[in-house]
Amino acid sequence: MPDGLFIFFAALTLGAASLLVLSRNAVTSAMGMILALVGVAADFFLLDAYFLGVLQVLVYAGAVMVLFLFVIMLLTDTAESPEGYPWKSAALGLAVFFFLAAGVLWLFVWSGAVPGTAAGANPPELTAAPGEFVTAAKGFGRLLYTKYLLPLEIAGFLLLVALVGVVSLSKDPVEENA
């Protein structure tokens, strides 16, 4: 049996994700999404990945979801399509969900493909060899500026490209023609 905190946050995450999928109001969906992301961040903490947990809350649950909420409030007339519930696609979605869930359950619980060992002792702080799992943010810096220097530069460039792309996308076409 997993420990209580994991059960609590896993239930929170799955419940919030169901709210995201099932709610007919886009704003409620966004709230469920935020809660689910916070739950995933809590699970990162339980996995000793503190830095990633903080990043998840700051970037995802913070910045990205604010952007989402902003666009939702800008565009949608809150209620989803008035002409009845889309039963056909709901049935398809349910079938896919139960198929996937059954597969996941079988794979990770009954098939024995994943060894049931615990994670072992707490990871070392800063005495670890480079590349070994550490909890401190320093472990990230050490790898990001050595082994993963090129990907880091590319990621920075990608952010710049996205910035320019968004600016050019959101230009008013009417204004341009004038």
Add this chain to the structure above:
Amino acid sequence: MEHTTLAHHLLLAGLLFALGLTGVLVRRNLLVVYMCLELMLTAATLALVAFSRFNRTMDGAIFVFFIITVAAAEVAVGLALIVALYRRRGSVKSDELTTLRD
């Protein structure tokens, strides 16, 4: 942490992914569909972090770092596209945006 095994975390990640895929299939509002896509991405990062922790290596965690970076850029571009689409077509419902199919 004592009794939580790799399988538990992978189970959570798998169920989250299934929920996200269900949302993508069922929902009609493009913004909600996009959020469900993000949920699937998050489920994948959860599995990566779990593998990284249980194999005692840092590479999976670094990969998640890059995924979060790329996802932030991707959300910005995607939302700009949706706003541009709304300006042009006046709707964000996927069953009203079928020009390419018709």
